Amino acid sequence: MRRLLIAAAAGVPLAAAVYLPSASADTGSSASTTTPLKCSSITLQAPEGTEVERVTAVDRPAGTVDVPAIPPLLASQVPDVPAHCDVTVTLTHPGQSDHAQVKVWLPTKGWNGRLQTLGGSAFAAGDYGTGLATAVKNGYAAATTDAGVKSYLDTSWALDGAGKVNKTLLKNFASRSEHEAAVVAKRVISGYYDKSASYAYFNGCSTGGRQGYAEAQAYPDDYDGILANAPAINWDEFEVATLWPQVVMNSEKTYPTGCEFDAFNAAAVKACDTLDGVKDGLVEDPSRCGYDPRRLIGTTLECDGKQVTITAADAAVVRKIWDGPRTTSGKKLWSGVPIGADLKFPNLAGTQADADGNLKGAPFPVPADWVSSWLEKQPSFDVSTITYGRFTQLFRQSQAEYDKVIGTDAPDLSAFRKSGGKLLTWHGQADQLIPTQGTVSYRQQVERKMGGAKRVDDFYRLFLAPGTAHCGLIGQTDDLGALRAWVEHGKTPRTLTATLTNASGEQITRDLCSYPQVSRYRGHGDPADADSFRCVSPSRH
Secondary structure (H helix, E strand, C coil), rough: CCCCCCCCCCEEEEEHHHHCCCCCCCCCCCCCCCCCHHHHHCCCCCCCCCCEEEEEEEECCEEEEECCEEEECCEEEEEEEEEEEEEEHHHHHCCCCCCEEEEEECCCCCCCEEEEEECCCCCCCCCCCCCHHHHHHHCEEEEEEEECCCCCCCCCHHHHHCCCCCCCHHHHHHHHHHHHHHHHHHHHHHHHHHCCEEEEEEEEEEHHHHHHHHHHHCCCCCCCCCEEEEECCCCHHHHHCCCCCHHHHHHHHHCCCCHHHHHHHHHHHHHHHHHHHCCCCCCHHHHHHHCCCCHHHCCEEEECEEECCCCCCHHHHHHHHHHHCCCCCCCCCCCCCCCCCCCCCCCCCEEECCCCCCCCCCCHHHHHHHHHHHCCCCCCCHHHHHHHHHHHHHHHHHHHHHHHHHHHCCCCCHHHHHHEEEEEEEEECCCCCCCCCHHHHHHHHHHHHHHHCCCCCCCEEEEEEEECCCCCCCCCHHHHHHHHHHHCCCCCCCEEEEEEECCCCCCCEEEEEEECEEEEEECCCCCCCHHHHHCCHHHCC
């Protein structure tokens, strides 16, 4: 896989918070020799509970695929895409006034016999062309769905004309449309090639990661292998929790600069770097880092050409953000932003000046829109007015109203295990948007439900990546290749080789350990070399 966006769009720094999956290099594929039917001859039986409104099928010649600009992302191109049949199926649920599109791209030649379905990002349910095109380049038949909703940051679909939550579209976005996309894609493939796909894979990060978990939990027969990274599971909880840095700054009337946030992170990483036995610019487990930000009080920094002195109020804000959301009585609600994660991007702790020059928070729009549209039911609601007490109310409200719909945290994966499916996940330890601990807690719940870590390891593997931001391993590890080897050849991924970036900006190679094992320095060798580390049980760490 390839990380597609690391630079912000001009004037739109949120672009780097949106990630699109694409296929890894195809290894060991055996291209189908079946002669496909004509693109225009495709017919389709509707998935249960739906009606097919229309089917369009267009032969696309080999060449460059132009991916349109979808705010906040700029337009892009994918070169050297093979000729393919581009099928679009529009589904509706009778009486519910929805129109969900499923796109399926079918290589005209060289199909490797596999389906790869691409997940979404933020409030987008699917892929806009980059992932589809790259998957086809690697021999896959590729699919995605828009679930009948809008793009990454467009939540105009949240409420209906009466100002009430559009439950139909929320259900589509949560899980229903993803399942229907799997059904449609398999039927289109069978009709076009006159044979079924040998293997079906799902590939997603963030929202796409959550969709992958929803498939494993609710539709265990859809996919043989699910690659679900930095998953936005526990959606009803973590989305509200992502606003916590803004609530803290606004409540304390203290707004540290990005430069100051960087200084706190740098000091914490330096203090906790050697907890894994070696100084390598990475914090192996931020939850073990007990660095107190008050140690920087009085430190003078040069920020944007100005001298800035860190105050006790600045340190208090950072301490609260790292600690995470709590009730006014001190009860823990959710995990905080991990030590080492970038607080200033994408606007987790951003600020803006009003007409009088006074600072107030400028929040990341995804959690802000969740609160304003789905909880307050007022798209224009000003989240900067949320107090500590109101935050707790909103957190509890989100749990009560939406856990069953979109929480995606059911720990019983017995049907998925019985189906023979495999679930592979990596999650960055410096994920600024979705705290790693939520994924770890879910894995622990699955272990308790299903007989312990060893039994769960048979079908579900989790890898934690030190120093890695949200979806930051895309392009830095052959995760899809590892999943395929597990599904098709029974080769269990005990480690996942990845390229990490340390605090100095240097790239190092590390074999990520399968949770709950952790990486430990052997005591000799180059810290940038994966062979200098070994995986051990937590009790020996």
